[in-house]
Amino acid sequence: MMRIRKLFFIFLCFWQYAGAQGNDEIIVIPPGSTVNLHASSRGAFYYQWFRNGEAVNDATGDTYAVVLEGIYTVVSFNVDGCSSEISNEVEVRFSDDSSPPPDGESDQYFCMLYHPVIADIKVTGINITWYDAPREGHVLPGNHPLEEGVTYYASQSPEAGGNESGERLAVTVFPDVCPDLAVTKEVDDPRPLIDRPVNFTVRVANKTPIAIRDIVIVDRLPSGYAYISHWSDKGTYNASSGTWVIPVLPGDETGELQVRATVLFREDYVNVARLSTSDPRDTDETNNRAEAATSPRCLTVYNLFSPNEDGNNDTFRIDCIENYPENQLRVYNRYGNLVFKQKGYDNSWKGSSNIKNTISRNGMLPVGTYYYVLDLGDGSKPVSGWLYIMR
Template identity: 55%
Template sequence: MNVRILFVTFFCCWQFVVAQDNSDFIVVPFGSKVMLTATSEGAVSYQWYRNGAVLEGAVEEVYKADTEGDYSVISFNSDGCQSFFSQTVTIRFSERLLPPSGQKEQFFCAADSPLIADIEVTGNNIVWYDSPDEGQKLSADTLLEDGVTYYAAQTSGEEVESEERLGVTVRLDYCPDLGVNKSVDEMNPRIGQEVIFTLAVENTHWAPLQNVVISDKLPSGFDYRWHQADKGSYDISSGYWQIPHLDSWETAELNIRAEVLPQGEYRYAAWLETSEPEDTAEWNNLSTVEIEPSCLKIYNLFSPNGDGINDVFRIDCIEKYPDNTLEVFNRYGNTVFRQKGYDNTWQGESNVKNTISRNGQLPAGTYYYVLSLGNGTRSVTGWLFIMR
């Protein structure tokens, strides 16, 4: 819309109203707005009037008038003192209409089946056409087509149309899409073992996204240790990961380390809560990973003294991993015991040559083990103590 600026100057309470501009009658094309600006020495608030009636909410220094009428304003100073009325400014519309205003290229997603009614323009009684001159009128429920230009005219109450039309070219490839992917570094961890969950959020579209919020709350089967996000901020209490900005084709990543608890929920889900603009494809907004904790438990202390109590190096559930390999080292890094398919029968003897032992029995002390389960997972390492 065309905008005219009129300055009205007046003074509060103890002085007369004075106008700096003699433009007290303004004629503008239909659909225009006139910006009226009041200045008053010592004023802290204002009140605008049209045709002598209070304009509700019009209490600022500037008022944008879009309706015909006689406008005036008063001001108030900090003591509550009221000024005289300013001079009256009369606004009238000519018969010539301006075209609507708006962006000449607008973007939509074809999957939303957008209509002409979805095109955003500013004006009164908008009528759409398929050409800049004459042409065929189009209804509000006309489906938009990619690359087509639609033409909008503004009309008055008497059905007088603006001579010019606003052309808006439509693009239907604006389909913001975020992909959420959850993974874990160990699908069958032991109870008490720490695992790392990774959440990747990818903007798979050419348009940047703002204020992305992902729900990623750690379930009850895990005890939180730490987290690291390469973008935005993560709150462990609420489980919300907030990313202020994600560029086109950009991926953000959140890592959470947690200990596997003996009981609880082991299914871990993450999903998209919100984004600006909104995501248009829901199929990749949710990702779930579920671990199955292993009953594997390794006892670090045993006493092979023949009393029938705790005589062997015991590993619970080792029978579920028949392809396992156990290797034990002394503090110098030398192998002292090795067995494929360990079956809870080792009583602290060495089965490797050139090992310091007494009658094949290893001396009391601390040793270190590497247990390969033979199922493609990472080897389990730790220490054990032999008591004599």
């Protein structure tokens, strides 16, 4: 905003005499405005303006446009270099009642694929006006295309017809940054046992510096698993629909979801996670899908058996134990005492004890609950659980 204030400094400059007359004055203008100070002196050939006692470079005309606060004075010179006395002081102050600048991030990112324009820059304010310079400059329309690395300047006028904000918000734009979310998935045990739990971990990484909102990841458990529980560090997961919703994922951050499930005796063990939607829309579809699969091992432990020689369920049976010839079975009573052990177990145990000092009748363990630890001998974690002997 340009304001003109004509101030007449009267200087008398002669060969032997120089004088000045005028009154001290204070001028108050809105921040960002300009006021023109004008000097007049008979016989003046040129002038020199001063701000706070320091000469202003290239300020030698009879008019000086003031854009900074300070105390201004001027001296005139005639053709012979004779100077007048220094003029009266004029103080220029910025007022406190101008509108503040709008709010917004100083660096903002956009994607050229969406043809961003001035109106796409996110600021908070009323009656926003965009310029190409921090002061004065040209007004830019809302449909002006954004250019890489260019800084634009925004002012606001909260009241219709009121003063614009003296200071302008500077926003530098980077329109060559397109949103990209990358989905990955893994499972903690790719060779689990049937009826044992596994943990799936899904991660979605924001590969760009811009925040991405309303992210929906679809991650439904296939029929080969039964849901147990879940945990996530961002957003919410609905186990029934298999959707993970993240309201906002800041730039260069990663969200994580963990789903715990039991492995069932089914044939569908490929677990897929994929990006469904986001705002703004993801521009690289090559990393929007990930999967993790298991190859369950055949091993079913039957917890109850009745060694009564009736030919029905007389031994402690483990399906597929023959696939693990290096296995070792240990059985403990409820007091934690070892009562039976066998290397290379072959489904032949009928509830007897082969450990000395075991409480038994004719070598047979009493009815009750016992605990087993089965090391398959293949480097995997031992399998443990309970069993019950009936008579």
